[in-house]
Amino acid sequence: MLDRRSFLEKSALLSAMGFMPRALSAEELERELTGATLGTTPGFRGRPCVVSSANGIKGVKVAYDQIAGGTDTLDAIIAGVNLVELDPNDQSVGLGGLPNEEGVVQLDASCMHGPTRRAGAVGCLEEIATPSLVAKAVMDYTTHVLLVGAGAKKFATAMGFKTQNLLTEKSRQDWLRWKSRLNRNDNWLDHDDDVKINWTHGTINMNAVSAAGDVSSVTTTSGLAWKLDGRLGDSPIHGAGQYTDNAVGAAGSTGLGEMNIKTCGGFLTVEFMRNGATPEQAALKTLERMVHMTEPRLLDDRGRPRYDIQVYAVAKDGRYGGAGMYEGASFAVCDDTGPRLEKCAYLFKAADRAR
Numbered sequence: 567m568l569d570r571r572s573f574l575e576k577s578a579l580l581s582a583m584g585f586m587p588r589a590l591s592a593e594e595l596e597r598e599l600t601g602a603t604l605g606t607t608p609g610f611r612g613r614p615c616v617v618s619s620a621n622g623i624k625g626v627k628v629a630y631d632q633i634a635g636g637t638d639t640l641d642a643i644i645a646g647v648n649l650v651e652l653d654p655n656d657q658s659v660g661l662g663g664l665p666n667e668e669g670v671v672q673l674d675a676s677c678m679h680g681p682t683r684r685a686g687a688v689g690c691l692e693e694i695a696t697p698s699l700v701a702k703a704v705m706d707y708t709t710h711v712l713l714v715g716a717g718a719k720k721f722a723t724a725m726g727f728k729t730q731n732l733l734t735e736k737s738r739q740d741w742l743r744w745k746s747r748l749n750r751n752d753n754w755l756d757h758d759d760d761v762k763i764n765w766t767h768g769t770i771n772m773n774a775v776s777a778a779g780d781v782s783s784v785t786t787t788s789g790l791a792w793k794l795d796g797r798l799g800d801s802p803i804h805g806a807g808q809y810t811d812n813a814v815g816a817a818g819s820t821g822l823g824e825m826n827i828k829t830c831g832g833f834l835t836v837e838f839m840r841n842g843a844t845p846e847q848a849a850l851k852t853l854e855r856m857v858h859m860t861e862p863r864l865l866d867d868r869g870r871p872r873y874d875i876q877v878y879a880v881a882k883d884g885r886y887g888g889a890g891m892y893e894g895a896s897f898a899v900c901d902d903t904g905p906r907l908e909k910c911a912y913l914f915k916a917a918d919r920a921r
């Protein structure tokens with residue numbers, strides 16, 4: 567927002583330069599001066615589109631159908647990610663998510679609502695399966711944007727969310743197996759099986775635009791498996807795990823959250839789109855910036871990152887894209903041609919993956 571002084575100075579300047587042939591409304595003036603759009607854009611007609619990480623393949627259809635039926639974009643994508651949060655078989659999100667190093671499931675989520683420019687988030691939330699809805703409740707019912715830990719849980723229960731044990735038997739067994747192999751000299755006997763634990767990371771990010779050009783984004787996760795107690799990833803951080811500007815579009819990520827926090831990946835992708843990049847170009851440029859910001863410990867001797875991350879983006883006019891650090895990732899999308907998985911663009915070939 568412009569403060570009163572710079573508002574008056576800029577208005578006087580524009581007027582002196584002959585740019586203000588008529589009195590503009592406050593909304594029109596802000597748009598002239600900042601390029602930003604307040605709320606829903608009158609008369610805008612675009613193409614509705616929902617884009618998410620690959621594990622949202624069912625959710626993008628749910629969200630798209632709701633948006634086509636007139637539901638608000640944020641409510642629709644939260645309904646989409648709720649499917650994954652409540653799925654005990656997805657061990658990267660919500661119920662059944664892999665726990666931290668102490669065996670406790672701690673969930674992170676954040677959301678942004680473009681038309682009203684509001685945001686909410688929760689971090690290290692325990693015993694509530696749908697952190698995306700708690701993040702939205704923070705946005706809807708408080709003046710804050712981020713609640714964490716015991717306070718977040720207290721708020722959620724006050725709002726009527728039910729507490730439950732989120733650690734499924736499968737996730738508990740995986741945690742015990744990890745724990746027993748940590749150190750040969752500890753008092754845990756090693757398992758003699760060598761079962762690979764499939765998920766040690768994962769998240770769902772979903773972004774959507776309606777025909778009216780209203781944009782929203784949400785990201786929800788159990789974070790990195792076996793993380794330290796209290797670790798927050800990128801998912802609850804606005805501008806990292808997801809970001810929306812109703813004038814431009816939305817973007818979010820899955821993958822190594824620490825790298826995304828350092829790069830402000832969600833915000834940066836939206837800024838690249840604001841400056842003219844397509845969603846796919848913007849996602850790739852953000853990944854390039856992440857490589858540039860990577861500490862040596864996480865690079866191999868050829869400068870390739872030893873981690874993976876994917877960026878997903880949608881523009882206000884319904885264009886979309888996804889990109890991963892390495893070849894092979896895919897993302898989910900739903901528009902008027904239906905739900906599908908598409909291949910992510912990438913920076914590095916699979917064969918060149920850092921070892």
Ligand code: ASP
Pocket residue numbers: 767768769787788789790798799800801819820821822823824
């Ligand atoms: N971004 C998530 C985090 O760092 C994890 C992931 O997406 O794999 O918490």
